[in-house]
Amino acid sequence: MSDYNIRGYKDSDYETARELFSAGMNEYVPPVCIHVLKQPWVLFVLTCMFLCLLVSSKSLILPVLAVTLALALGRQLLGYCWSMYIDHCLKEDLRDISKTYMQSEGSYFWVAEADEIVVGTVAAKPSDEKREELVLKRMSVRKDFRGLGIGKALSREVLSFARQNGYRSVILNTLMVQHEAQRMYESVGFKKYIEFVLPTVYGKLINFTISKYRYDILPGS
Incomplete structure (x- = not known):
């Protein structure tokens, strides 16, 4: 210990303090993504997308790929928004x-x-x-x-x-x-x-x- x-x-602690804050906040991106994924309207949209593509294409590959792509894009969007929040904090009280x-x-x-x-x-x-x-x-x-x-x-x-x-x-x-x-x-x-x-x-x-x-x-x- x-x-x-x-x-x-x-x-002399300036850079380390800011890096600690950024690293700590970035750890919450995956939990936030899971939180969003659990929202009823998100599950409903993904389910509808999957079923509609499954019926129209009569193939399992297309709906699986579409949902996977939607999840990946959503992850990127949330990550971007979270990064904007971190940058805002770094430019506010943590700037000086x-x-x-x-x-x-x-x-x-x-x-x-x-x-x-x-x-x-x-x-x-x-x-x-x-x-x-x-x-x-x-x-x-x-x-x-x-x-x-x-x-x-x-x-x-x-x-x-x-x-x-x-x-x-x-x-x-x-x-x-x-x-x-x-x-x-x-x-x-x-x-x-x-x-x-x-x-x-x-x-x-x-x-x-x-x-x-x-x-x-x-x-x-």
Whole structure:
């Protein structure tokens, strides 16, 4: 088991931190594809396509190839959309990590280091909705360093920061495919308080569900 330590972000961590975020988010492309494939309307369309081609061509090869092609194109489209989301994040708060988190009041960015390599990240910034609410963001742990408690340790750093700075609660968002992350947050003490489908045409079409979690900080804790 590798030892690790958690420290504040430094400018020399910039590229690694961004790469960790990108790699972590890209892991969700296959689960998202499976989630979309399970939607009733998708299964209905694929079934109709298969049966129509089977009846019209009287051959099994054509409908199988057509469905396979449709699945491949859908996979590419989802991958492209996901890449656009990652690029958007990299151009927003992760474009200048020091300015966004280290130089802004009430915000911070931590990294977990093992074997002199950054293997995890997490960030926190004040909520835009409530003054005494802190938002946990950009949690990511390198795949080969998971299971060592790094994610929990990073979460606790955010909770400690919240207590020290007078926040009343810490909130975060998870996606419907982030089951492992949800279990980790729940083990630390976060509780799900709302779940909703992304209110866009794309979100409603694929039932893109977001779960919001909160950790309430008791006075004097």
